[in-house]
Amino acid sequence: MLAIILTAVLGTSGLAAVGTQYMNTQGEGIGPVAVANNTESFNSGSNVLVDDPAITAQGDDEGARTVKEFQRDEPFSSFALTWTGQKDVTAFVRAEQSDGSWSEWYSMEPLSNEEGITNGTELIWHGPTNKIQVSTLNIDLFGEDAAAAGIDDAGQAVPEAETPAEAPAEAPVEEPAPAEAPVEAPAEAPVEEPGADYSASNNTDGLAPLPSNYGDIQPVADVDEGLNAVFIDGNEDAGVGIDNVADTDGMPRVISRAGWGADENLRCSNPTIDDGVSAITIHHTAGSNNYTQAQAASQVRGIYSYHAQTLGWCDVGYQALVDKYGTIYEGRAGGMTRAVQGAHAGGFNQNTWGISMMGDYSTVAPSDATIESVGELAGWRAKVAGFDPTGSDTHYSEGTSYSKYSYGTRVTLPNIFAHRDVGTTTCPGDAGYAQMDKIRSIAKAKYTSLQNDGTGTTTTPSTSTPGSTSVTSTSNAPSTPAQPSQTTEPAEAELASEEDALATLLTGGSSGGTSLLNGANSEQILTGIGSIAAVLIAASLADGSLANALGNAGNINGVPVLGDINLTEIIPVVDTAINLTGDNKYSRAWNDLNSTLGPVLGAAIGGETTVNYASEQNSEVSFVPFENGIMVSSPEAGTHGLWGVIGDTWAAQGADLGPLGLPTSNEYQDGDLLRVDFQNGYITYNKMTGETNIQLT
Structure with a gap:
């Protein structure tokens, strides 16, 4: 949950991704x-x-x-x-x-x-x-030597009639006697190779079989x-x-x-x-x-x-x-x-x-x-x-x-x-x-x-x-959050404990100790953990909006979220914008997205950043920030874009450290809803009602 995410931002090591394994054929x-x-x-x-x-x-x-x-x-x-x-x-x-x-x-x-x-x-x-x-x-x-041996590609002996037979036709035709001679007979006789055995066969196509000692004529190795x-x-x-x-x-x-x-x-x-x-x-x-x-x-x-x-x-x-x-x-x-x-x-x-x-x-x-x-x-x-x-x-x-x-x-x-x-x-x-x-x-x-x-x-x-259950869609900031599924979410008391821990981490508690709001800065956050979630929180600290985010904290279907987290505020860690005209995973994904949904992400505002964080589900995570959102990639989840309400909702539940994991699809129409699939669930958004639904699997 968010307490775990923010603990990680302060430098806690050895984290594993929150959520269940997506692969479901564990027999x-x-x-x-x-x-x-x-x-x-x-x-x-x-x-x-x-x-x-x-x-x-x-x-x-x-x-x-x-x-x-x-x-x-x-x-x-x-x-x-x-x-x-x-x-x-x-x-x-x-x-x-x-x-x-x-x-x-x-x-x-x-x-x-x-x-x-x-x-x-x-x-x-x-x-x-x-x-x-x-x-x-x-x-x-049989190779080239087979032709010299009088053998065709099917292993059959080639009759003499198939060799050049122009000589008999060149005999003088002016004299009657020679013209009456049976000149075709010699051409019908097969040419016998020395030592070859052309014994009678039971073939019905008129061709002689392969010589029994063909191995002496043409080695198999050729x-x-x-x-x-x-x-x-x-x-x-x-x-x-x-x-x-x-x-x-x-x-x-x-x-x-x-x-x-x-x-x-x-x-x-x-x-x-x-x-x-x-x-x-x-x-x-x-x-x-x-x-x-x-x-x-x-x-x-x-x-x-x-x-x-x-x-x-x-x-x-x-x-x-x-x-x-x-x-x-x-x-x-x-x-x-x-x-x-x-x-x-x-x-x-x-x-x-x-x-x-x-x-x-x-x-x-x-x-x-x-x-x-x-x-x-x-x-x-x-x-x-x-x-x-x-x-x-x-x-x-x-x-x-x-x-x-x-x-x-x-x-x-x-x-x-x-x-x-x-x-x-x-x-x-x-x-x-x-x-x-x-x-x-x-x-x-x-x-x-x-x-x-x-x-x-x-x-x-x-x-x-x-282990998943069907949950009715709730609004983005519900006053009465739905009860979480027992198979994927912690108990209510456990949530309360995490919320207390979250408040302590943000404010330092009653003792006024070091907290995110009075002690950490963007550089410390980025070097402390290295995750997309850390970059997002660093952006919130930079413009002073994390306090507002905490004040608007809630949950969607039992998944805690911070309010006012916006993907468009993400800090470009690599200042030079990525080249999207080349042949790489981001350019291919970006072009595919533009060809299907149009320029929804806008222009790139930074280069590819590979974060230090990895989990059982993702061996390596990288991202590229855009004007209107972000593209996220891992070998396991692929390369996909996030923007708009669904993108902000994913960011608010903890981005790559949250229970949903990384996106496995771009946004698509699902009936009356917009939807994005993730490694451990999906998010839907109803444009007519403004309702957002997080479903964990």
Whole structure:
């Protein structure tokens, strides 16, 4: 509370942020589970001739084709191909099963295709095996020497007819006798390489198979460079932890990251937090649908390892995954109620939330349990974000060559759309795509039930987490403050004690000791703690308004606030104004804000200041002052602007040291209210009535 804040300003150290943790998926876990992740060059595999009518990846004709075969001593359950730069890769994989038979061929669609970074296919779950075969298109399996050996890119011997055959046509045609000779016969005979075995084959396309001793002609090591094979096993024996995680405020039951065994050491950065979620993207993971519940958790661990380590995405690309049993798994770290930016729909990752159905739904429809869970989760997340699951909105493409739309293209999309709607992909499969309307319908029903909140009245969308309660809006300076929630606020006697401490700190008490009003100055405050709250209080001391602020002290929904605290009075610690024409987090956020709401902040009046204070929620806090407010940033909360009544209310409850934490969104319209989301709650303002509401979660 404010007493704690002002104690900190006097130099007390070791503070932690007031308020509850925002992340709400804290279930009982199984501890970090080790995942086997191995990569080797694609050319290390063996060239094998396969006569399988299901092969479609190499050539247009039927018949035997050459594929890569990999056999490993240790079993693995998932496979992918990766490469750098841009490659047009088409690939299929099948796995040898325990009885010696082969699985079906699984399509391996590219996940991304960006020059200069590691790109790859989907990670295909095929089940435990020691041997796989990979069929490819646009990949040179044989190298330049293959052409000299009379072998085409599909591993077939090239008949002599395909070599230059102009010589017979140059024979003199004036003499009748030579013209009657069968000149075509020699051209039809194959050219035999020394030692090559062109034995008869059962091909039906008329082409001879790869010579049985092809390895003597063209070493495997000369195959296309830069392509790698990835073998992953998610350790299905580890199982999954208890799924008794948050279901408060209608949140479906979710297996937390700890529950499925995420090794948080694999993450290479903190999550990026957008200013809100405006749509949900539906995916499928591809691969086999034939898995057990234990193997489902294993798949999630494998996907995490592949996305975070192999592709360098630092974490799972999706915010959530749902298996065929309807079990939901928490994906990317950062909190399922926060606008965590994923890596799931190139060109449309900002402000979207990805849910991936585990399996291949190209021809097989997702199970009813899967569709129900996906719809329920989407409806709950739409309610948290405040958008209609059956509505639509305008989005602007972020580009990337994997997107269907070039950078800056304006696209109107359903609020729940499929990956194929924005990307060059078939995801989530034809059968999965056919279920989109059903998913939206289930989501809408969930959304509506949460809006009604079981009381027959409509509530505003909330970023609520377990333990929060709905509180009626009160005025900015209420005469009879509402009682605080027992789960987030101290008891009434405790508040009184803090108010006494606050008065002593401000005035020095009856003993007339050192106080903020008679002893401290701006420099002492800034060097004593280093926080945005300290800068604001220093500004109040500088113009003598803190006494007025104390006199107008009150609370909003049980949260103590000081009156007359104004963001526009903040002291610029760095006098030189920040350059907002460059490419940095503040310029990007400032330009985004101007393009959506206009110049609400005005001009910058100072540079970026990084404060000394840090907490469990924010590893680093910085700010830039503007004419009409402030921009605040941390790696965990993102970069957002505050101004006007909501900005002043945030400042009055203690700014970054207050219970709300840092902003996670810019101001937006929520029904008849203006609203800003914070790490531990939100503030709303009704322009018609002048009422301000602080809601902690």
